Amino acid sequence: MAMPTPAPRAVLAEQIAADMAQMQQPVQPEAAERIAAYLQLLAKWNRAYNLTAVRAIQDMRVRHVLDSVAVRPWIKSGQRLVDVGSGPGLPGIILALADDALDVTLIDANLKMTRFAEAAVRELAIKNVTIVRGRVETVIGAQYDQIISRAFASTADFLTLTEHLASPNSMWLAMKGRPDESVQSPFICRATHALIIPGLDAQRHLQIYQKEGAS
Numbered sequence: 001m002a003m004p005t006p007a008p009r010a011v012l013a014e015q016i017a018a019d020m021a022q023m024q025q026p027v028q029p030e031a032a033e034r035i036a037a038y039l040q041l042l043a044k045w046n047r048a049y050n051l052t053a054v055r056a057i058q059d060m061r062v063r064h065v066l067d068s069v070a071v072r073p074w075i076k077s078g079q080r081l082v083d084v085g086s087g088p089g090l091p092g093i094i095l096a097l098a099d100d101a102l103d104v105t106l107i108d109a110n111l112k113m114t115r116f117a118e119a120a121v122r123e124l125a126i127k128n129v130t131i132v133r134g135r136v137e138t139v140i141g142a143q144y145d146q147i148i149s150r151a152f153a154s155t156a157d158f159l160t161l162t163e164h165l166a167s168p169n170s171m172w173l174a175m176k177g178r179p180d181e182s183v184q185s186p187f188i189c190r191a192t193h194a195l196i197i198p199g200l201d202a203q204r205h206l207q208i209y210q211k212e213g214a215s
Contacts, residue, residue: 008040009033009036009037009040010033010036012036012039012040012057012061013029013032013033013035013036014032015061016032016035016036016039016061016065017029017032019061019065019066019198019199020032020066020069020098022198023066023069023070023196023197023198025069025070025072025073025098027098031097031098031100034097034124034126035065035094035097035098037123037124038089038093038094038097038120038124039057039060039061039064039065040057041116041119041120041123041124042060042064042088042116042120043057043060045088045116045119049112049116051087051088051112051113051116052064052087052088062197062198062199062200063200064090064094065094066197066198066199066200067090067091067150067175067195067197067200067204068090068091068094068095068150069091069094069095069098070195070196070197070204070206071091071095071148071173071175071195071206072095072098072099074173074193074206074208075095075099075102075146075148075173076145076146077099077101077102078101078102078103079102079103079145079146080103080105080142080143080144080145080146081095081102081103081104081105081144081145081146081147081148082104082105082106082107082142082144082146082147082148082162082165083095083104083105083106083107083148083149083150084107084136084147084148084149084152084158084161084162084165085107085108085136085149085150085151085152085153086106086107086108086113086117086150087108087110087113087150087151088113088116088117088120089106089116089117089120089129090150091148091150091175092104092105092106092129092148093106093117093120093121093126093129096126096128096129097124097126100127100128101128102128103128104128104129104130105129105130105131105132105142105144106129106130106131106132107132107134107136107139108131108132108133109133109134109135109136111133114131114133117129117131118131136152136161136162136165137161137164139165140164142165143165143166143167143170144165144166144167144170145167145170145171146170146171146172146173147162147165147166147170147171147172147173148172148173148174148175149162149172149173149174149175150175151175154180154182155174155176155180155182155183155207155209156182156183156184158172158174159172159174159183159187159209163211166211168211168213168214169210169214169215170210170211170214171190171208171209171210171214172187172208172209172210173206173207173208173209174206174207174208174209175204175205175206176204176205176206176207177202177203177204177205178203178205179192179205179207180207183209185212186211186212187209187210187211187212188209188210188211188212189207189208189209190208190209190210191207191208192205192206192207192208193205193206193207193208
């Protein structure tokens, strides 16, 4: 008897799990399936609301999912992470789905982006994500262990506009194409890591910053 053809989501989840294993970032099958469900939801909404210029779901798998999980080695599980200018939830939602011990906050001022992120959190029952709609400089009352951005202005603006979200020892993680060497005091670059993303023929780097004197 012929085996039933796997559902597209199951196929996508298997691809994601295999990709992440290749990147030495393995996840549980349930996490891979929820990431696949997020990606399908993003593709569905994108047809109506133009959330990303990437259209094909397999291209989204590489450019959004794998690009996001590439920074996992430097994300500290169990800590508070804020994703600034997160758009539809990248990389924040992907990182939250990959590690349910991570406490993730998404900040974005765009209404359609945050509405999608809210829908994804609701439909996928993501318990470790909080969404804040607004400009980052107006967000007060919280401090985070790590502050990340994938597509938020210049590196200098990313650091200065989020300084109020940091504790004395917080770390900033700037996801870049090419490394940025223009940042000046009181911020220092602790490390620059080249990111290898299967299927992506483009430069990707992660730069980690702290304030001078931080430990």
